[in-house]
Amino acid sequence: MLYLRDRGQTEVGGFGIAAGDDLLRIEDVQLVRQTCTSVSVVFDDEAVADFFDRQVDEGRKPEQFGRIWIHTHPGDCPRPSMTDEETFARVFGRADWAVMFIVARGGQTYARLQLNVGPGATLVVPVSVDFERPFEASQMQSWEQEYCANVTALASPRLTERSDELGFVEPDLIDPFEPDAAWTDDAWQAYLNEDLDPLCERLPYEI
């Protein structure tokens, strides 16, 4: 997961594959085809369906592969956003249980177990690497292939694009360092031509 998180400049997401005898022990992370920016990740619906088909064909039950939703966050904050909460409720709210697991780029983690049966319950669960069980060696080459096959990185949305969506009118922007910027000559010339204090002949900016 850390390799995938740090592989690019965008968020990335996938499903945790749990052990058959311990559903909160993640043995693997599988990406699905997704479109990502530095602040978002969107799974491709067909790819999710293909992932389910593939996992079933490999003999796993949905509770092993479809309950632990993992994604990364930029920066240091792993706490779920409104979008995360909306997705978790809508997509995983009808399962008996599910986990939202977020890994921030700064290393912080957040894992919340949601129990949807009976009276229901929400538990923030600790996250740790289990070194007591056997695990495979690093597989960077296959991780790289998986990343390249599934992750489409888009440029992050600019604030101006968001402003356009909201109907804001962006003011005319002038680069003050453009040689033909209208104010440059006049403003600086006027500034430099100001009468200097005769008692201390120094340029104003030295004050």
Next chain:
Amino acid sequence: MKILFINNDGGGFADHIDVDPQTTVAKLFEQRIDGGKAQDYLIRVNRQPAAADCVLHEGDRISFTPVKIEGAGDR
């Protein structure tokens, strides 16, 4: 007749079930996804998106999988 049914709701399901002949996708959805909204699922029969009135046949594989899974970090 038997079909393979895949679904993540409830306890999750990926097994063969018996359905009546002439069962449509819509009818199975109604039977299996109590209170769910069809727009929240990608419904596929034999790995292809299927219409509500698609009639199921012996040996078909039908899956109801979630759509619009998206996350976002705070800017």
